[in-house]
Amino acid sequence: MKRYLLEPGRAVGGTLGVxxxxxxxxxxxMLGGIAHGSTxxxxxxxxxDCLATLTALKSLGVRxxxxxxxxxxxxxxxxxxxxxxxxxxDMGNAGTAMRLFMGLLAGQPFDSTLIGDASLMRRPMERAAxxxxxxxxxxxxHEGRPPVEIKGGSRLHAIDYELPVASAQVKSAILLAALAxxxxxxxxxxxxxxxxxxxxxxAFGVEVLREGSAIALEGGQTLEGTRIxxxxxxxxAAFFLVAGCLAAERGLTLxxxxxxxxxxxxLELLQQMGADIRVQRRGAAGRAAAEPVADLEVxxxxxxxxxxxxxxxxxxxDEFPVFFIAAACAQGETLVRGALELRVKESDRLAAxxxxxxxxxxxxxxxPDGLWIRGGSGFGxxxxxxxxxxxxxxxxxxxxxxxxxxxxxxDVANVATSFPGFVEIARQVGLNITELx
Ligand code: S3P
Numbered sequence: 001m002k003r004y005l006l007e008p009g010r011a012v013g014g015t016l017g018v019x020x021x022x023x024x025x026x027x028x029x030m031l032g033g034i035a036h037g038s039t040x041x042x043x044x045x046x047x048x049d050c051l052a053t054l055t056a057l058k059s060l061g062v063r064x065x066x067x068x069x070x071x072x073x074x075x076x077x078x079x080x081x082x083x084x085x086x087x088x089x090d091m092g093n094a095g096t097a098m099r100l101f102m103g104l105l106a107g108q109p110f111d112s113t114l115i116g117d118a119s120l121m122r123r124p125m126e127r128a129a130x131x132x133x134x135x136x137x138x139x140x141x142h143e144g145r146p147p148v149e150i151k152g153g154s155r156l157h158a159i160d161y162e163l164p165v166a167s168a169q170v171k172s173a174i175l176l177a178a179l180a181x182x183x184x185x186x187x188x189x190x191x192x193x194x195x196x197x198x199x200x201x202x203a204f205g206v207e208v209l210r211e212g213s214a215i216a217l218e219g220g221q222t223l224e225g226t227r228i229x230x231x232x233x234x235x236x237a238a239f240f241l242v243a244g245c246l247a248a249e250r251g252l253t254l255x256x257x258x259x260x261x262x263x264x265x266x267l268e269l270l271q272q273m274g275a276d277i278r279v280q281r282r283g284a285a286g287r288a289a290a291e292p293v294a295d296l297e298v299x300x301x302x303x304x305x306x307x308x309x310x311x312x313x314x315x316x317x318d319e320f321p322v323f324f325i326a327a328a329c330a331q332g333e334t335l336v337r338g339a340l341e342l343r344v345k346e347s348d349r350l351a352a353x354x355x356x357x358x359x360x361x362x363x364x365x366x367x368p369d370g371l372w373i374r375g376g377s378g379f380g381x382x383x384x385x386x387x388x389x390x391x392x393x394x395x396x397x398x399x400x401x402x403x404x405x406x407x408x409x410x411d412v413a414n415v416a417t418s419f420p421g422f423v424e425i426a427r428q429v430g431l432n433i434t435e436l437x
Pocket of ligand 1: 022023024096166167168169170172194317318341
């Protein structure tokens with residue numbers, strides 16, 4: 001089993017780029033796959049999650065070439081152009097791939113089955129199946145979990161749907177099904193969630209209307225192939241933003257990072273804690289894709305604990321593992337509530353982080369929907385189980401910057417699902433990290 005060994009301390013610094021955005025890479029593949037004509041993706045994230053989507057699209061008959069690891073050329077199948085796969089489609093560890101494919105495949109003439117790894121096979125899929133069924137899809141889950149079986153040949157119709165949780169995956173699944181539906185689908189969000197699908201549908205020539213917290217899409221619109229430039233993934237940059245807050249005495253700069261405001265809740269949280277982070281806007285990536293991009297310069301800062309506003313939780317949802325590390329280094333108390341969604345990610349991230357913090361002697365309390373932490377005393381050393389969760393593994397690697405003894409992080413192979421090259425980049429900025437196994 002792969003593990004990290006981290007020696008404590010050391011300063012971080014320098015300038016680095018992070019790999020492409022995972023959410024945007026999945027969407028670019030899928031929309032390119034059903035578009036008419038060809039789509040070019042630059043800055044594609046060649047991670048296991050996104051490659052699962054790419055492989056699945058190939059099994060559905062889409063012609064895809066990769067001239068270089070980060071460039072993808074898709075010959076779109078066009079409306080009605082996908083064909084049934086001969087075997088179940090394996091989504092690996094990728095919840096985004098599974099839920100978005102549910103929407104994409106719900107209106108196809110053929111049957112499909114979606115499976116994944118042990119973590120994904122435990123995750124809730126009814127949240128996407130329920131609205132899709134109300135559109136006319138025939139979808140079966142098993143006690144709410146994968147395998148997900150989708151019957152082909154259903155005629156889909158538009159719905160008016162209020163999402164019970166702020167979930168970009170469910171919203172996107174409905175939008176993808178709405179493309180193949182009759183009528184105008186309207187979705188209301190309880191709170192804003194990442195809007196990459198809406199932006200990218202626009203780039204492919206689809207009209208998506210926004211009215212306050214509602215999004216509307218008329219079925220039957222066709223997608224035209226385009227060129228997508230994928231910005232650096234803010235969720236990968238997040239680990240080094242926190243590393244910089246803890247130990248970049250001379251500054252650390254992260255270049256070409258996507259700063260879509262529906263993703264950058266962590267920036268606001270760290271700034272509320274007193275972090276010195278400077279944002280230099282660079283304009284939009286891939287013009288039509290309209291994703292804002294910036295260079296982020298972070299300097300070591302004396303952080304103080306905060307009460308996290310619940311409105312920021314969906315905007316920082318993937319960043320909580322590393323946010324808890326920042327909180328453990330901040331003077332005073334930090335409280336996160338309203339984060340129940342963290343329990344159904346790649347692992348139960350509240351439980352996984354609490355267990356790791358306990359190992360490293362951080363005073364904390366696990367709450368049903370959040371975590372309370374008293375920070376400021378640094379970390380002890382010890383061995384942490386990441387539970388196979390990429391973000392938990394990377395978060396505890398960052399903790400080594402303020403540790404009194406060595407930290408071992410076990411079960412880290414899944415870091416490759418979102419951040420290939422993490423160890424090399426971490427070493428390059430100054431972490432004393434070795435991968436074993
Ligand atoms: C994602 C949405 C979020 C996020 C996930 C990626 C997406 O999940 O946690 O990592 O690409 O749409 P939810 O939709 O479940 O909140």
